[in-house]
Amino acid sequence: MQASIIAVGSEMLGDTRLDTNSLTVTRSLERFGVALARKSVVGDDHIAIAAELRFSLSFSDIVVITGGLGPTEDDLTREGVSGALGLETTEDLAVLEKIEQRFRNRNMRMPDVNRRQARVFVGQKVLPNARGTAPGFHLAVDFGGKPKHVWIFPGVPFELEGMISSELEPWLQSMTHQTFYRRTIKIVGLPESSVEEKILPFYRAHEDEPITILATNAEIQIHLQARGSSDEAYPKLNAMEQEIRQLVGDRFYGVDDDKLESVVGRMLASRGETVATAESCTGGLLASRITDVSGSSAYFVGGTVTYSRESKLFMLGIDPAILDAEGEVCEPVAAAMARGARRRFGTTYGVGITGIAGPTGGTAAKPVGTVFIAVASLLQVDSRKWSFPGSREMVKWFSTQYALDMLRGLIGKN
């Protein structure tokens, strides 16, 4: 089976936004062995949408359309699709009632424009949207004498993701009998070229496999695939994972949906230990990442963002002599922050970060990107100086990534 994806929305034809929804859809298609023939972006224009759909259908058994189901006048996916396929639409009172209910739940009146979202294709399946007002559609149609499937989803990523797992994937499962299984191996603290070198024997041993390596957000991912039933695929993926772990050692930190913050969180939760943070240049990003994990209140007690010199003194109880000796950006201050966070919040571990995120504030001795990170337990403080490249946002991100990795190391030793 072959598929195409069409993203609808003029904003994605500008010079700033890309269609990222297609990656989510592609991931699902690949899991069930459906090849993507092409993908495209069209504007909010029902004639263009209709032409694009007809062209895509000529190549594909399945066409997935995202976006253009909103309530406003430039949401024209319905009109484009009915034009392309000669389908009628009608207002569905049950759908309308659900939309009105959603607004009532938030103590709001449904604006009149939202009424358009209750229009459905006559005789075709309406897909409920648990996360938003716009329902989706699954159209089973004849095109050029062949049966084709058109899936239409809202463009809001959170809504799309929900409907892919509740609607598209169960259908793909029922249609295809071969699945693909995938595993992503995650590695931190090494540049891509070093990972490449280390895993060369692995590449050599699996020359015919579709292995890809990807550098993203200060970590390296190795993407593996295996075909067949889960009984065949899992042992194979497990064996491949073990081979890579042998080669990269403790630089391996997790698989698939694991993130450094969730891996560290699991370590803390399983030991009944806790952590607190003291951040300067990362400005709260480390605490925010730690608390992105559901259930983090079990091990994250709290944190401080101490941007000023004074706040480092009174929030963390740092000895002013330490700040006076080498300034606010140095290894002793990072260590004192880590110890201060641990002591103030009464936690097992403390993390301290101080540095120069830029773009201004750098000096010859401490250029932009200079960051000191420390992690403290009762008996030990590990601290290290880093030099990170890139923009302010990148320096902040790198700092939190390496702070989490250092914390992972300290917990492992404790």
Next chain:
Amino acid sequence: MQASIIAVGSEMLGDTRLDTNSLTVTRSLERFGVALARKSVVGDDHIAIAAELRFSLSFSDIVVITGGLGPTEDDLTREGVSGALGLETTEDLAVLEKIEQRFRNRNMRMPDVNRRQARVFVGQKVLPNARGTAPGFHLAVDFGGKPKHVWIFPGVPFELEGMISSELEPWLQSMTHQTFYRRTIKIVGLPESSVEEKILPFYRAHEDEPITILATNAEIQIHLQARGSSDEAYPKLNAMEQEIRQLVGDRFYGVDDDKLESVVGRMLASRGETVATAESCTGGLLASRITDVSGSSAYFVGGTVTYSRESKLFMLGIDPAILDAEGEVCEPVAAAMARGARRRFGTTYGVGITGIAGPTGGTAAKPVGTVFIAVASLLQVDSRKWSFPGSREMVKWFSTQYALDMLRGLIGKN
């Protein structure tokens, strides 16, 4: 004039890589007022490339193709284009010599496979590539009785960028005699449908303009465009901006690259005022957003993330009676956090956020997404209860967005 972009490469049909070259091409097209009708990605398949090109040409005066000009067997753009347009190719000895020279300069012998890159379209223009081996092409062809232009560039971003400025832009300049200017109007605190209703008179007055509305990250953007010289375009954009501001009032917060955190930052900096944060459910995200702005150390003194009950007491000095009365998630606690942050850090303003980010922890009285936000100045505390939809990350984001908006309101009144 209308254009389409085709990116060639099977790797962009997987679930990890997007075609980012199209943004570079779009930026140039927009500068010269050429509208993008559609863009697409096709795999390394000469039949698919040919079909895509013919479909694109039926809508467009200009088609820009990137990628598929490399030396390997799966680089098939030449074959696809000659198939689509009935053009012959031939080996160009001058091009071949340049490629061989490039290798000699690096003390290497040209691999035989690179010979393919010397094949050019008979009677069409070859575009030199100063940054790589593959030349590009500019084909002037007749398609369906109309003159069309097909531009073919290598997919390597650095090479593409060089050839866009050396080849495509001078040609666009010579073909078009006007440029486009754009403005993005940013609105916060209203759902898309309400903005749509409020600005209906504006839409009516500008029915022929390419106005788009976009809901993203808990704000609404209205994208405006004006044609012509800057002397013509800027007054027109300014007038359109004023019309929208009249209709949406203080829900307007900025334009173009403005973010709520940068707008609030500018207000604080210009008044010499300061702010501190006290966060519970947002876990540091608010402080992180504020400190994403370069120069924020001028007005951001610090913040606390108080996840545990005890940390709210000792970090912020909140009266335990307030916590005991209605629990940690209520309006009085948010207000006490805002006042506590202001007092502890000695700032002009304090912000307090407490709520239930989910997915667990909700109750019938306080379901997931219930968030209390307070902003405090010396004389005043504004607080409000919100009900946000969506995932944990979305609740965190919405909370910081509305906290910044409430702070913006309080500063404005102060």
